[in-house]
Amino acid sequence: MTLRDELTLTKHWIVQHHPHEAGDPLLRVENVSLWYDGHPALQDVSFELQAGEHLAVVGPNGAGKSTLMKIIAGVLKPTRGDVHVYGHAPGGHICIAYVPQRNAVDWNFPVTVKDVVMMGRVGKIGFFRSPRRTDWQRVRQALETVGIQALAERPIYALSGGQQQRMFLARALAQEAELILMDEPLSGLDLPAQEELLALLPTLQQNNIALLFALHDLNLARQHFSKILLLNRQLIAIGEPDEVLKPSNLRRAYGGHLHIVSDEGRWLGLSDTCCSEGEG
C-alpha cells in the first residue's frame, strides 16, 4: 500500500469495505509471480476459491506457501499478476484473516487471550473508540466456538501450542473473516493437538468461511480436505486429493525427496523434508 492509499483509507477514519459482487468468486488468483533478488519464489500461479471452500496447500519447504498466503493477505505485492477478493484488490477488504506461523509471534507480549482476540475487531471499532459491549460479545462467542473460553484471562505466554492456534482462529472469527489463511498451523503441535485443531475446520465450513491451510503432512491433507493445491513455486496441480496426489505430480513437486508407497490403490507420500521451522 502506498502512503496515498493509506491516506485515502483513513479519510473517513474507518476502512470502507468494498462491496462483494455477487458474480465473482471469493478469491481469484491470476498469474501471480513474485521474484526475490532475481529468483522466482512463485511463478504464474492461478486458481479460484468459492465462498466457504476449504483448500489444503501442500508442497516442499521453500515452495512458496507462505509467500502465496502473504500475497493473498495483501501484505506482499506480487511482481506480476493479480489477486481479486470478490472482484477487488485485497487492499480494500478486511474480511481476510492471516494466522501467523507460531515462531513469528512474540509470546512474551504482555497481553491476555481475550486482548488478542479483540485485536481482530480493531479495524471495525474505528479510531478513538473503545470496544463496545457487542464487540466483547463477539470475542466471547469466538472463544466459545474454538473451545477456549476458560482461557480468556490467561496471559498468552501460558498457552500450549494447540491453544495458541485456537486463539488465532478465534481472532479470525472475531474479525468476521470470510477467508482465513493459516500458515503451517500444525507444525510443532503433538498429534492430539493437531487432531483437535483439524476437528474445528467443519465448524468454519458451516459458517461459510473459506480456508487456505498450508501443511506438510500429505496424509492429513488427504483425510481432512476435499480439495488440495500442490505447489512448488509453480502450481503443480489443484483438485481432489486422489487426482492431485498422484505419483507423477508428487515427483514433480518433491523430486527425489519423497518416497511414494502404494497402499491399497491409494498413494501415500512419505516426505523427508518435513517440519523445519521458518520455512519460506
Next chain:
Amino acid sequence: MFDWLWAPLQYSFMWRGLIAVVLMGSVCAVVGTFVVLRGMAFFGDALAHTILPGVAMGYLLNGGNTNGLFWWALGAAVLSAIGIGAISHGSRIKEDTAIGIVFAGMFALGITLISTVRSYSVDLTHFLFGDVLGVRNRDLWLSAIFGAVVLAAVIGFYKEFVTLSFDPILASTLRLPVRILNYFLMLLMALAIVISLQTVGVALMVAMLITPAATAYLLTPRLPRMIWVAALIASFSGGVGLYLSYYLGIASGGAIVLVATSIFFLVWLGQATKRRLQARTEDKPA
C-alpha cells in the same frame, strides 16, 4: 526525615526540578513501553543523540539564548527519523546500519558545532547530561503541554499501537494505516526525548525510555498495568535521583538513571531468586 525531604524544597529550583522529572519520567515511560515491546531501544538511543546538532544550531544562531532550543531539537529528531526510514526503506542497507550511520553522523555534527563556542565544555555537558536545576517556568509549561499531547495520543491510538506492535501483519490485513502509525509513534518518541533534554540530557536519555518500562515488563503480564507501573517507577526514580543529587552533590541525570537501573536490577534479581526457589520446591518429592 520530613525535614530531610522538605528542606531542599525551600529552593524554587528544586520544586521546578521535581515537577520536571515527574513529567519527563511519566511521558518517557509511557512511550518507552512501546519502545521496549517493539525492540526499538537502539532506535530510541540514536534518536536521542541526533537532537544534539539541532540544539547546537539553535544555541549558536540565537547567541546563547536557550528559548528556541525545544523546536530545534524536535526538528533534528524528526529529520533523523525520516532519514533513517528513507535510507533503510529503499536500499539494501539494513535498518540498524541506517540508524548507526545517522546517529553517529548527527552526533558528530552536534559536537563539532558546539566546539566552535568558547565555553564549549560547560554547555556540552549540559546538553549531554542535563541540567535539571536550571529548568525555568517556561520549560515546565512547554513540557507539560507536549507531555499532555503525547499522553493523549497514546490513549487515543492505544488499541491501534498495541495491535501494530504485537502483529504488524494483522494491522496490515485490518487495513490500519501502518506506515502513518509507525511515523506517528516515532514522532511521539521524538517529543518525549525533547521533553527530557533538560532533565537527563542526550547521552542518558535511552535509560528513561527503556529501563522503567523493562522493569514494569518483568513485574506484570498485563499491558495497561505495565504502562502505569513504568510511569510510577520513572517518576519515583526521578524524585529520588534529584534528592540524591542535592545531598551528595552528584550529577542529577546520572543519579536519576542510577536509581532507575538499581530498581531494575532489584526486580530482576528478585524474580531470578523466586524462580530458583520455585524450581527447588518442585524438585522435592511430595
